[in-house]
Amino acid sequence: MRLPWAPAANEKDRREMLRRIGVDDAMELYKDIPREIVLEKPPGIGFGRQLSEWELRRIVDSMLRKNKVYTDPPPFLGGSVCFHTIPAVVDAIVSRSEFYTAYTPYQPEINQGLLQAFFEYQSLIADLLEMDVVNVSMYDWSTAAAEAILAAMRVTRRRKVVVAGNIHPERMDVVKTWLLGKNASIQIVDFCRETGRVDLEQLGNIVDNNTAAVYVEVPNFFGVIEDSVDAIAEAAHKRKALFIVGVEPLSLGIVRPPGSYGADIVVGDAQPLGLGLNYGGPYLGIFAMRWDRKLVRQMPGRLIGLTKTIDGKEYGFTMILQTREQHIRREKATSNITSNEALMAVAAAAYIVLLGGGGLRELARSIWLRSHYAAKRLAELEGVESPLFNGEFFKEFVARFPKPYHTIHKMLLEKGVLGGLPLADKPPLMDYYSALFCVTEAHSMKDIDKLVEAIGEAL
Amino acid sequence: MRLPWAPAANEKDRREMLRRIGVDDAMELYKDIPREIVLEKPPGIGFGRQLSEWELRRIVDSMLRKNKVYTDPPPFLGGSVCFHTIPAVVDAIVSRSEFYTAYTPYQPEINQGLLQAFFEYQSLIADLLEMDVVNVSMYDWSTAAAEAILAAMRVTRRRKVVVAGNIHPERMDVVKTWLLGKNASIQIVDFCRETGRVDLEQLGNIVDNNTAAVYVEVPNFFGVIEDSVDAIAEAAHKRKALFIVGVEPLSLGIVRPPGSYGADIVVGDAQPLGLGLNYGGPYLGIFAMRWDRKLVRQMPGRLIGLTKTIDGKEYGFTMILQTREQHIRREKATSNITSNEALMAVAAAAYIVLLGGGGLRELARSIWLRSHYAAKRLAELEGVESPLFNGEFFKEFVARFPKPYHTIHKMLLEKGVLGGLPLADKPPLMDYYSALFCVTEAHSMKDIDKLVEAIGEAL
Amino acid sequence: MIPRARGSWRQARWNEPLVYELGSPNNSGFICPYSNEDAELERVLSTTPEEKLGRMLRDRAPEIPGLSEIEVTRHFMRLSQMSYGVDVGPVPLGSCTMKYNPKISEDIARDPRIRYLHPYQDPDTVQGLLEMLYLLERWLAELTGMDRCSLQTPAGAAGELAGALMIRKYFMDRGEDRDEMLIPDSAHGTNPASAAMAGFKVVRIPTSENGTVDMEALDAALSERTAGIMLTNPNTLGIFEDRILEIADKLHSIGALLYYDGANLNGIMGIVRPGDMGFDIIHLNIHKTFGAPHGGGGPGAGVVCARGELVDYLPRPLIAKKGNRYYWDYECEKCIGRIRMFYGNIVPLIKAFIYIAMLGGDGLREAAIQSVINTNYFIALIRGVDGYDLPYDPKRPRKHELVLSAKPLKQETGVTAEDVAKALLDRGLHAPTIYFPLIVDEALMIEFTESEPRRQIEEYAAALREIAREARHNPSAFKQLPKNTSVGRLDNVYANHPRSVTPTFRILRRRLQGEQLSL
């Protein structure tokens, strides 16, 4: 059988190699495996035989044809992940095979390009967040949040964690899972039904001297921007707890960066920065910390730093502070992470510099305008509360309808419109009448009008 | 206005640059243009304003949605261009931007990679054809054929050209157009209605001492393989005319190469070697010659050769025999060609070595088997003559139906089957009842059965 | 006649500045979609974000350089030429299974019918993708001898964490207080780290002379506190744990579980299954074994599979099928919950689907066999070369990888494994994994996988031979290597020193502005 990708599989080479090894048959190399568990023949997986590229393409095509792609109008689904546009140059860059077929740059001298790109990613995100230290990636926002809380527990040696009740429910789940082995106590803070914002007073009461961290998202699950961040920071810091903030990075084109209001650790997801939706992944967990020895020594994940050659003449980049990591510190490591989402960091870096600070602001403004336009237009429909919460929002907002949303949603689908995210089964709202909409730069006014019109017809 | 691709367009830079130039306004740089023809405003072309990538994507998408792509089954359309499969690695290679954004390698030292790839293309095609010298490309098979005839006229200083009447009609047109200014006399040789092959006797009679060249295609327009190539070569050479052969390169996996039967010049198209259909182009005109001073000095187009560094230590590649070309020889050049289809040569080289000699043979066999299967299955239908010609064929064949083919074709389209090429308006056959089918490695037996069944229903 | 060579290998070197030196916050290569509507929007809304954001308004645009598209392109193209992946040369990092990544998967993974799918789209609108994931799940379960797999874990380590948490929860649910996880000293660092994250105490099991788990030490470690053992087999020495069935019995007999670190599956896939060895939970590294590229560190994908009642503990949702319809099964009575958001790293998973689909079971087995031939062929070529040792029963065939020791070389010449690595780089060959596993001094851990051409393996062996020879003649020269990479040997002390460590440009900027920053 011919392995199309593997050259040595040709018969002549194989024979000669076996001869040199000193065996007649390759199976002799497996003779140390207990006989009773060696398979007589390989499992019949795949499609029963080797496929050519063309056969594979046709099979895949026949499957993918069953997927429905919404681009006209683009999806209005919210839920932390939204439909954004991706500049073609970003894809061209991550399609460079020196990048995507590289391993972790353990040998920095031969991977300076990759390392520089990572360093630039870290630096650009740092400036976006106004934080000092950024790692090269966590898996996604949710694991970044979990790791942030774990780090805070290590830094403070405390076990109580205060979490805003209006964060994304899946992130809440992930945090709970990751803390399963840590004997942690997670305390949820209510949110205000009017504004959609966290209940500041309750938060102040819950945070105490056992509290390792306070975790808040800005904007939160409802798209609402927490505006008492300074007060929250103070509440946390007063008790020597760490203030962890989750952010949507594009919002930072116009929204205050967490570094400016006292965040100790910042997490988020770089998906909006040029990454494909890809049905949920790969995305890129952002993880940043203040410049603080105690904090940074507890940082999970990989860090790239600037350095120089041993002769002092040239600059270069290399992995730094590796003693935090599992391959050296093993069970005492700050995290078990090794493979991460590095390539996505290259994409995000390319995306950010293509826009620049000015472009980021422009884009954030445009998203703000469009999402507010959508909210306003929906509010014009009879019986629709839009936005449901009166806290100022960015990109996503909840609307509440006079009839169960899932029936509206179905009717929209039939019209080729992928509407908002039904919140019937989504904590923290669990409301049959509400949906979470996301409107981005991908939506023209006409797209939004189309949505509103289609909902109008469905009401 | 922001030019997204052009950096210097920012206002500050522009102002400073103008100052350095010494003008206040960029339009001063145009003051030598007669006032009366300077446009007051640019033409309102495009979509009336600058578009973002996303807007462009949506517009293009709305257009492309109107195209119908046939992949299940793949098209059965013949006509010199057929549906073939393209290995993904070929695309990955021509997507390397050092390749596709390079210019003609006038500076060889900085473009060794490109030059080596070109040299390899030339070498691989040479071995496929068993010819000695191959240029880096002509536009397509038709212009390669025209250039071959022009070269033959220069070599022989004769004006009569003998062309087989069963070549592709568009190539016939192109040859006629290109000879428009050359006072040439083109003589067409009939073909045999039984075999589909050129009338050897008539050919022998037409070729005379004024004949510059005899041009034959193997396989010809009908897919039929001329089998008297040795005799044709002899007929031409006896009169000191050049023998020019047009070939389909994949056929050479099993069909005798033209170098083995005395061809002086060989032309063809490398489209089957990993190039997309792309609705007609870009393709890649193959052009090859025997090792003969008189011939090669008349070669059109670009040639790459192996050489060494001036210190003699390393090998390298560079453009050779440039004195034939227009930039040096001007009106005495062997051709006016400069931009060509070079990138496609890289694709073809990658394709050829991915297959190797063995793979090429395997593939050619498979195509032979499939096309013969299709012809045989069609023949089983009542009243269908398939193949119409009894000469042995490769890949393409003509079938004749008991009712006008275009009505059958329409019915096939309705079933999602892109049938054979209607020959009603195609010289040299001009037959309402016939169509030219092409069957390749892309067609499974099931695909072919589907075609046959659909035709059966349409009869 | 014509000379047959070019000069020695040299990596591209561009004196490419940081983006901060190239761009300015006023530049941009981005045109915002529908920007012609913005004025109209402000009119309709009769307000602006500046007005409404109040105290949460960012006072000015982020201080981030903007570049035009040509500058972005050139910058990253140049950086890419200063990088090195398996597409340009061998990267025989052991434990990392850097195999060739078929181009067809890159192509398909870019299909808009995957890329544009929102994770919250209704399942009925993504049936094609779910079908692929479903088949993949079935194939992986079959290949490993497990019952069900969760595709959610984004990497091997996350799979380990999931597995460790499953074990933890399993015993919690049973009311058993087992808090010890046994881990061989040859194990990958993620194993103990994951176990610790799940709240286990790690009990280190030594490796015996023949390179496998020391059975006496194992016996000694077993107790009613033992929750399980984390093993990889073949282990990180490339040696198959031939007493695996015995180990499984021992653990199971005291009610403990076996976790399989699937990073080393490549040499045995299609030949022997972890399930048949007795493992209860396993993870697989999609980006290692199944031809999805590593991306300079990621994205990868882990898949965690389980047998029997442990299936209930797998992270949810699981991909499932009812009739002809595919869906996500969220049912989670005992499960550990979610390891991350959504369903997993879809893109690498699709690549694994393609890899398996194209090879089939036979092809996977062939790939495994070829990878083992390559390992042992290399051993045959390097055997007897002075300077390198093959510790732990050198006669025993290795599987996917091998671990050499450069200790003899170091003792003789002072040239270390790291120096050898740099000398390899200097020849355009990526270095092996060095200093791992920890139980081998001056370790050089080498894995060619099935992808490397024979010629390349021979070249690699020849390079190591040459390096050993040169080390004897001129050992001091090694400390200056590499020279042919885009930059020379880098200063690790400076890189990590509290007063010079520079993880972002922001820190550099602050230092340049005179701040004394120390970590």
Next chain:
Amino acid sequence: MIPRARGSWRQARWNEPLVYELGSPNNSGFICPYSNEDAELERVLSTTPEEKLGRMLRDRAPEIPGLSEIEVTRHFMRLSQMSYGVDVGPVPLGSCTMKYNPKISEDIARDPRIRYLHPYQDPDTVQGLLEMLYLLERWLAELTGMDRCSLQTPAGAAGELAGALMIRKYFMDRGEDRDEMLIPDSAHGTNPASAAMAGFKVVRIPTSENGTVDMEALDAALSERTAGIMLTNPNTLGIFEDRILEIADKLHSIGALLYYDGANLNGIMGIVRPGDMGFDIIHLNIHKTFGAPHGGGGPGAGVVCARGELVDYLPRPLIAKKGNRYYWDYECEKCIGRIRMFYGNIVPLIKAFIYIAMLGGDGLREAAIQSVINTNYFIALIRGVDGYDLPYDPKRPRKHELVLSAKPLKQETGVTAEDVAKALLDRGLHAPTIYFPLIVDEALMIEFTESEPRRQIEEYAAALREIAREARHNPSAFKQLPKNTSVGRLDNVYANHPRSVTPTFRILRRRLQGEQLSL
């Protein structure tokens, strides 16, 4: 603190053998589709190709090396790193308009809804593509002031040939025997070559001191034999022919025609139109002006346009629209026929569509203006640098390009334009076009287009300045340059010598086997 630089630029160097040395005819990285059916097919057909092909059977597989996919990938990836395009650095070749090629066009051009279309598909099944081509044709006609365009010509030179043949046929149809084509001595080589291919005698018109057509010489050349003139404007010196209206009058008044070589349109698009200058037929270089990449020599696309009655002579088919339906108009009473098969080089044409669609008329004009600013900014930077001259009225602003002469440098130091070119390469900067146009001694013809960053233009000027300085100190060193490219200066004599010229491996092989081959 941290050093601010890397070492000087170095191109990647891989000692990469020819594919002939890498592969063998028995290897292959290709799996033939449906090969499982082949046996069945032979059975059904009860024959084989070997049996049926008879004397036309190739006796054995071609002697062509086969490589696995990883080997193919690595080979060409390495070769690509030893290549240089506008995506990695400036390629300011004059006359070539190497501008940035937006990535979005690469992306769209790969769409299966373009790529999989067969040229003989029924027009009703390709309406979307035809719509794009139709719009493109309309836009180009509007931009140039022409009535109709044929998209068929695959390059500029083919456009010229088409145009020259149109002129020839036009006069043939009118029974006029005009066989002379006037061409300035500054013209691109394709102009005379195309005219000659169309059967014209070329009459050379000299350039006057101010860099434009010598009007007296033109007057003297005009006669009843004059078929027309082929001009490019701005001309190859980058100078606008300011007396173009007069020239047009002169030609038209004797019944002759004007052909416009559109290669130099970039600096004036959206500002002035060839049609308004009086041209009757023009071609456009899609790959120059409209952002389709050059591909190392191609594919490009030419478009040939005409006004008035000359429209009838355009190559057919033309893209057309009736009602809402797009179609190919084959009607050809007077037309010259086909210049090539099918409809043109669709892929570059689509890229031009995208380029124009995204910029719009305003954007095209902005691009033109920026390109002219870049040219004149560079002139301002280089003015007064010893060693280089700007011949032909140095005060006059240039448009898309400029032509320097390195004659002073050569006279002073012996360092030629070619040496300057190699010294630029050595700095990682692609050289300009050298020794063209022929009317400038030691010509350095430079075109930055709108794409080059200001910084890059400054770097280029600085490099030329530095080179001139070094030439004075150490002229002999220049003959050894370049050193930093993947290979050193190549031997042209050897390359072209009849006894060593080697255009294919086949010839090398035969020489190695002892044949004495001379050309």
